Amino acid sequence: MLHAKIIDIKKEKIEISKSEQFISSSKFGASIIFTGTVRDVNENKKVTGITYDSHDDLVIKSFEEIYKESDDKLLIKDKAVFIEHVKGYVGLGEISILIAVACPHRAEAYDLSRYIIEEIKKRSPIWKKEHYENAESEWLKGNPVQTT
């Protein structure tokens, strides 16, 4: 069971309560909610906020692929996964990504949560433009996408 969505911050926001509702089930004994938030310093620069950009269709496709892969790679078939990522401007301390997972046992839940965030970092077409105290801003370098 998967929920995957890009949240346009101008129209709506990420709500943890929605993820709790989505993954809640008596068949799952372990749940983890991971949130990524905007940090105030990066590489010794004082950050005031981040603008996220996204190729929405490709991002959703990557979330679906990551979810399906976990069946075989992690051997976790019984699970609920809720992933939302923001696009637009996000201020300090605000949530940019939420990954909620629920599994029968805790070891699976920890593995799955970690797997999803690491794969998103590597594969999902999302970009960050950091804004700094001196009113400057820059796109972060990132990692090239592999082509076949």
Added chain:
Amino acid sequence: MKIKLELFGASRELSNKDYLEFNIDEKSSIKELRKKLISFVDDKFKGNDNFKKIIETSAFCSEDNNIVSDNYKIIKDKKIGIIPPIGGG
């Protein structure tokens, strides 16, 4: 034929719009589109090295949302997306 190149991430600095438009030959490859983009940077941005590096390290995606290789021929896809190095989350 005319194609629309959708801009994302750092490549957005190449235009005030969300896209660039280019005239290319039928069955041009992504490799040729990349060269066209480099020429565009030479003309419009005095060969800005940062912009060139973004183009050289970017992937491209087809209208049906697949990442495509440099040999991919642009036949009927009128819309191509440029995918600069990623780093979200």
